Amino acid sequence: MSTIDSTLTSFIDIKADSDFSIHNLPYGIFSDTKDSARRAGVAIGDQVLDLSVLESEGLLSLNGGPYFDQSTLNAFIDSGRDNWTQARTTIQSLLSSDNSDLRDNADLQKKALFKQADVTMHLPVQVPGFTDFYSSKEHATNVGTMFRDPNNALLPNWTEMPVGYNGRASTVIASGTDIVRPSGQLKPNPDERPVFSACQRLDFELETAFVVGKGNHIGQPIAVDDAADHIFGMVLLNDWSARDIQKWEYVPLGPFNAKTFASQVSPWIVTMDALAPFSTACPIQEPEPLAYLNEKDKESSFDINLSVELLPENAKTATVICETNFKYMYWSMAQQLTHHTITGCKVEVGDMMGSGTISGPTPDSYGSMLEIAWNATKPVALEGGESRTFIEDGDTVIMKGYSEKDGVRVGFGEVQGKVLPALSFDFNE
Amino acid sequence: MSTIDSTLTSFIDIKADSDFSIHNLPYGIFSDTKDSARRAGVAIGDQVLDLSVLESEGLLSLNGGPYFDQSTLNAFIDSGRDNWTQARTTIQSLLSSDNSDLRDNADLQKKALFKQADVTMHLPVQVPGFTDFYSSKEHATNVGTMFRDPNNALLPNWTEMPVGYNGRASTVIASGTDIVRPSGQLKPNPDERPVFSACQRLDFELETAFVVGKGNHIGQPIAVDDAADHIFGMVLLNDWSARDIQKWEYVPLGPFNAKTFASQVSPWIVTMDALAPFSTACPIQEPEPLAYLNEKDKESSFDINLSVELLPENAKTATVICETNFKYMYWSMAQQLTHHTITGCKVEVGDMMGSGTISGPTPDSYGSMLEIAWNATKPVALEGGESRTFIEDGDTVIMKGYSEKDGVRVGFGEVQGKVLPALSFDFNE
Numbered sequence: 001m002s003t004i005d006s007t008l009t010s011f012i013d014i015k016a017d018s019d020f021s022i023h024n025l026p027y028g029i030f031s032d033t034k035d036s037a038r039r040a041g042v043a044i045g046d047q048v049l050d051l052s053v054l055e056s057e058g059l060l061s062l063n064g065g066p067y068f069d070q071s072t073l074n075a076f077i078d079s080g081r082d083n084w085t086q087a088r089t090t091i092q093s094l095l096s097s098d099n100s101d102l103r104d105n106a107d108l109q110k111k112a113l114f115k116q117a118d119v120t121m122h123l124p125v126q127v128p129g130f131t132d133f134y135s136s137k138e139h140a141t142n143v144g145t146m147f148r149d150p151n152n153a154l155l156p157n158w159t160e161m162p163v164g165y166n167g168r169a170s171t172v173i174a175s176g177t178d179i180v181r182p183s184g185q186l187k188p189n190p191d192e193r194p195v196f197s198a199c200q201r202l203d204f205e206l207e208t209a210f211v212v213g214k215g216n217h218i219g220q221p222i223a224v225d226d227a228a229d230h231i232f233g234m235v236l237l238n239d240w241s242a243r244d245i246q247k248w249e250y251v252p253l254g255p256f257n258a259k260t261f262a263s264q265v266s267p268w269i270v271t272m273d274a275l276a277p278f279s280t281a282c283p284i285q286e287p288e289p290l291a292y293l294n295e296k297d298k299e300s301s302f303d304i305n306l307s308v309e310l311l312p313e314n315a316k317t318a319t320v321i322c323e324t325n326f327k328y329m330y331w332s333m334a335q336q337l338t339h340h341t342i343t344g345c346k347v348e349v350g351d352m353m354g355s356g357t358i359s360g361p362t363p364d365s366y367g368s369m370l371e372i373a374w375n376a377t378k379p380v381a382l383e384g385g386e387s388r389t390f391i392e393d394g395d396t397v398i399m400k401g402y403s404e405k406d407g408v409r410v411g412f413g414e415v416q417g418k419v420l421p422a423l424s425f426d427f428n429e
Numbered sequence: 430m431s432t433i434d435s436t437l438t439s440f441i442d443i444k445a446d447s448d449f450s451i452h453n454l455p456y457g458i459f460s461d462t463k464d465s466a467r468r469a470g471v472a473i474g475d476q477v478l479d480l481s482v483l484e485s486e487g488l489l490s491l492n493g494g495p496y497f498d499q500s501t502l503n504a505f506i507d508s509g510r511d512n513w514t515q516a517r518t519t520i521q522s523l524l525s526s527d528n529s530d531l532r533d534n535a536d537l538q539k540k541a542l543f544k545q546a547d548v549t550m551h552l553p554v555q556v557p558g559f560t561d562f563y564s565s566k567e568h569a570t571n572v573g574t575m576f577r578d579p580n581n582a583l584l585p586n587w588t589e590m591p592v593g594y595n596g597r598a599s600t601v602i603a604s605g606t607d608i609v610r611p612s613g614q615l616k617p618n619p620d621e622r623p624v625f626s627a628c629q630r631l632d633f634e635l636e637t638a639f640v641v642g643k644g645n646h647i648g649q650p651i652a653v654d655d656a657a658d659h660i661f662g663m664v665l666l667n668d669w670s671a672r673d674i675q676k677w678e679y680v681p682l683g684p685f686n687a688k689t690f691a692s693q694v695s696p697w698i699v700t701m702d703a704l705a706p707f708s709t710a711c712p713i714q715e716p717e718p719l720a721y722l723n724e725k726d727k728e729s730s731f732d733i734n735l736s737v738e739l740l741p742e743n744a745k746t747a748t749v750i751c752e753t754n755f756k757y758m759y760w761s762m763a764q765q766l767t768h769h770t771i772t773g774c775k776v777e778v779g780d781m782m783g784s785g786t787i788s789g790p791t792p793d794s795y796g797s798m799l800e801i802a803w804n805a806t807k808p809v810a811l812e813g814g815e816s817r818t819f820i821e822d823g824d825t826v827i828m829k830g831y832s833e834k835d836g837v838r839v840g841f842g843e844v845q846g847k848v849l850p851a852l853s854f855d856f857n858e
Contacts, residue, residue, distance in 0.1 A: 128557075128598070128599060129597060129598060129599055134682060155680055155681065157614075157616075157623075157677055157678060157680065160614065160622070160623050161614055161623075161678065163678070163681075163682055163685075164682065164685055165594070165595070165682040165683050165685055166594070166595040166596055166597050166685065166689070167595055168558060168595050168774055169557070169558060169598075170557060170558055170647075170774065170775040170776065170777055170780075171647060171773075171774055171775055173647065180648040180773055182771075182772035182773050183650075183771065183772065184771045184772045185586075185589065185590055185719065185771075187586075193589065193716065193719075194586075194589050194590075194719070195719075196719050196720065196721050199772075218599075218600060218602065218690075218691075219609040219690070219852075220852075221612075221852075242772060245772065248586055249586060249590065249592070250681065250682075250683075251584055251586065251681075252584060252592075252679065252680075252683070253563060253592055253593065253594035253679075253683040253684065254594050254679075254681070254682040254683020254684075255682065255683075256592075256593055256594055256595065256769075257768070257769075257771060257772040257774070258772070260595070260769075260772060260773075260774040261647075261648070261772040261773040261774060262647075262773075287622065290614065290623065290624075290625050291625065291856035292625050292854070292856060294856075339686070340685075340686075340689075342611075342612065342613045342614075342686060343611035343612065343613045343628075343671060343674065343686040343687070343689060343690040344600075344609055344611050344689075344690040344691075345597055345599065345600055345686070345689040345690060346599040346600055347599065348599055351599075423648070423649075423650075425721070427720035427721060427723075
């Protein structure tokens, strides 16, 4: 575990509860109203530092660069760990209280600093591949209890491998994008044929995703003790799900239509370097994993507080409906990545790998509406008097996450999306 | 159904049984020993016509071009149907017996024509997304009979939708690439924990895949009667599968490690324009599909002969172990594409969508070793005295496909891959 230099401060005014302290420095892609060109920035307090300006001004020179006057972070990430380290060190120094280069240069500040409120954030990376795991024991147990057998809720393979499936990279979307309620095949009546309908059981899934920072060659698995070297950072992920479509379609090849309309991610990639001080142990894995999944590093998880808020269309305040923590995840990101590549699968820079829904041990820490309202049997009361069993049109779902220790906070900001009504279809029958 | 002008001939000498008649003109990406740069070509007889040369010589001018001095076909395909039509018309004319431009220009022929035996073929497109369907009723019935219940072999959703799952685009590989036998988790003994092992039940799957030629916007499904407009062409696909890994991992989220080490495609994309004369009806769909899947065009399948050959390491001749036809597929490609997008999933130019294993009604037409050797209970005799229940190290699997009618042949060539032994692992326990 790396230590925190809590004496390090920035000349930028940063509120104590800001996710974006000088210890964080997450990367994102933004544009502003005057310049619609997408380029890379780092969040600091309520501002964005334009890295393309630092490069053009000669204050940030990376091997093989420039990298930041681009619409994605892929080239920078692909340039390797030495550059990640140098960029972090340089940016942290430029933002620190005792460095005058940016602090005392008003012209440069005017060019390089933007209020977050004034910019538009975009997808931070071009995503070649999107994978979703299923690594919360509490979530898998809850789902198994509801839909299979409470006495055998976990399937036998669950404790042996980080079960996962391939998602659809083309529908990984940025925070703030509206979600059109999907339509598809449902089977409301077991004795009748399925119907075509708007989804009646629209749900969120509270997840994180890691961003692959270094690929492998096809046929060459990544060893579990090397896996951390292949991970650049993390984002929050709302893996929107159509539960009724999923229930009917998923046997035997897994979820398809139910999960390929919107996988929504937060705009800032928090680096593993920033998260290192918050590392912690995974839950005890019993039985001990097979050798290929057995990590030397027993502190390969992270203490990250996570929450979900629901804001109905005309409500004044959002209601917190879930508070949980990443540290409950049974399988680590290193184990997920190694398992993913064990038969030789190639992973690529920018790939996103979802954790699976992150549920904690108590009902107020469940990471999906399916679990919180226990398959629609326990409606959730919201501020202002409404209640929910699933997500309704006009609802906005907001997920937040942060780590905190020794007075230092490193956060993700949020991922949020609002649900619009389903399209109307006319099949001219 | 479009008609065939069987009087159309080329000045190039083309054997009667060649897949690459002047009626075909499939697109691929090649390089040669003198020029390692990848560029686009069209197969004609046993030669390749270099399209980048036609462009640079001013004989092929497409709107928005040039397109062919590139390492993938994506930009050309993305340029739209008018260009597809113009390219086909122009190339067909240049190769025809009654056009002197290329026929009588020996210098140009020397620059633009290569023997196929002298070039290396590459992946024809950059593949943003790879999806695999499961649309052969015979295959799904065979698998259900072997592993579930012979009396209820088909799951209830199977006749209602083209069941599919997301594969892994990063492991779509070119024909001729060696396949390293994958290792992963198997559970040979039901009463014991799983083991880490090389796959013991390595299989092929005889499939085709269609290449998406026109995308959609997220949230905007493609109507079934518009779907053909979104399909550029087809390739052969060997969807290599690790049956023992699959059996243990696939519940409840579908195949993952078992299918993400090698999805191997033939190098030439045969266009839907070339295949149009061979259109035919799908099998009768009973019950009638829901309206969103109900096509006006009842001839949306294709009569394509398909075969699989197996060539052991030291054998002199390959053995044909399967002969089947694409026309047995229950769900059409248009239905697959519409179902894929019905909840709003975005598809992109270059996406590949596998048919699923194509099995016919009789044992000699089954499209996987699992079915041919009926779960290892009926070993398959090979020329030279060997036999197989699954694929062994050193084996080469070769798939071929062609349509033929009125003396005109339009074929795919082949996809072939050889299996190498598994890696050795040392986990330092």
